[in-house]
Amino acid sequence: MLYKYSYNPMGTTCLGPLDKFLQPLYxxxxxxxxxxxxxxxxxxxxxxxxxxxxxxxxxxxxxxxQSMYLFDSLYRNHYGL
Numbered sequence: 780m781l782y783k784y785s786y787n788p789m790g791t792t793c794l795g796p797l798d799k800f801l802q803p804l805y806x807x808x809x810x811x812x813x814x815x816x817x818x819x820x821x822x823x824x825x826x827x828x829x830x831x832x833x834x835x836x837x838x839x840x841x842x843x844x845q846s847m848y849l850f851d852s853l854y855r856n857h858y859g860l
Contacts, residue, residue, distance in 0.1 A: 792844060792847070792848075793810070793811035793842070793844055793847045794811075794847075798811070809839070810839075810842040811842055811843070811844060811847070812842070812843055812844070813843065813845070814827070814840070814843050814844075817831070817835065819831035
């Protein structure tokens, strides 16, 4: 259910307009990565395979662009949740 809310029609960002200035820092510390950049395989529903997801510490996924957008949407109540 949350997948439909994690889609960001405006692109993939973490802090919006500041991303272009902070991207070198993001790259250096490994945050604000797009989930697609991990190259994980997906199942028939479009979900990432758990075996692939276990290759990375799960807390690292909280800084993905999709997670940041999801948390921002929940905080700002974009979808009336």
